[in-house]
Amino acid sequence: MSLFITMVANGNYQAKIVDNSNDEIARIGKDLNELTDKMHTQVKSLQRLADEKVELAEGAHRAAAIEERQRLARDLHDAVSQQLFALTMMSKAGMKLFDENSEAAKDKFAEVSQIAQQAQTEMRALLLHLRPVHLSGDTLSSGVRKLIDELKQRTELTFHIHIEETMELSKSVEEHLFRIIQEALSNTLRHAEASEVTVELLTRGMDVAVTIQDNGKGFDKTAMQQRKTSFGLKSMQERCEELGGTFMLRASVGVGTQIGLRIPTK
Numbered sequence: 001m002s003l004f005i006t007m008v009a010n011g012n013y014q015a016k017i018v019d020n021s022n023d024e025i026a027r028i029g030k031d032l033n034e035l036t037d038k039m040h041t042q043v044k045s046l047q048r049l050a051d052e053k054v055e056l057a058e059g060a061h062r063a064a065a066i067e068e069r070q071r072l073a074r075d076l077h078d079a080v081s082q083q084l085f086a087l088t089m090m091s092k093a094g095m096k097l098f099d100e101n102s103e104a105a106k107d108k109f110a111e112v113s114q115i116a117q118q119a120q121t122e123m124r125a126l127l128l129h130l131r132p133v134h135l136s137g138d139t140l141s142s143g144v145r146k147l148i149d150e151l152k153q154r155t156e157l158t159f160h161i162h163i164e165e166t167m168e169l170s171k172s173v174e175e176h177l178f179r180i181i182q183e184a185l186s187n188t189l190r191h192a193e194a195s196e197v198t199v200e201l202l203t204r205g206m207d208v209a210v211t212i213q214d215n216g217k218g219f220d221k222t223a224m225q226q227r228k229t230s231f232g233l234k235s236m237q238e239r240c241e242e243l244g245g246t247f248m249l250r251a252s253v254g255v256g257t258q259i260g261l262r263i264p265t266k
Helices: 002-009 024-059 061-100 102-130 140-154 171-192 221-227 233-242
Strands: 158-163 196-204 207-214 246-252 256-264
Touching: 002 024, 024 171, 024 233, 024 256, 061 102, 140 158, 140 171, 140 196, 171 196, 171 207, 171 233, 171 256, 221 246, 233 246, 233 256
Parallel strands: 158 196
Antiparallel strands: 196 207, 207 256, 246 256
């Protein structure tokens, strides 16, 4: 029974207690088996609803694209345009200082370089969001590899990839997982200050398991919750739960961040 509870907690809702005796423990086992049958049915219903949601989402794709462009325009204005304005002002100040105080001018141009690098990182993350939200006919493994190949060309991040090529997943599961991975990598690019990222997409029994881990600066989960700043984590968790899956976040300052999820596939 202990093993059964562990298996169910890990998302294996097809686990069963086999006890042919006629005592109270056997009757409890029978009730638990019926309960997991209901849970398994509910997970399949959630995934069926998710399939229907994907179809509706495709029908509303044009409106969503317009909304996303508007959000990106706001991000460009709030972040990148301010950084570019700061670059302009600091460059002018540095030029004026150059003949009078070369050391002070050097410090000023060092700040210019740092801000330029931040603006470049921000732009790369925004460009990542401009990619198609949908897989557009690709399998999940192929879509994720293409996404990572683009990031390799645009960033100095080192990727460690472990992706299973042959996974039988429904369309809704593939679309949701792709969007979660895209959001997680965007967060890494914008906030983590990482040099290495590990992406795993593997089958674990009757589940598909996804892990995105970086070696960046991490963050204080408690402080983040108090500030109500989620970096898209709430959206990722909601997508995971829509598929009947489990979502896990591990993060601490100076250690990095790990996002993990498991989705039942049967």
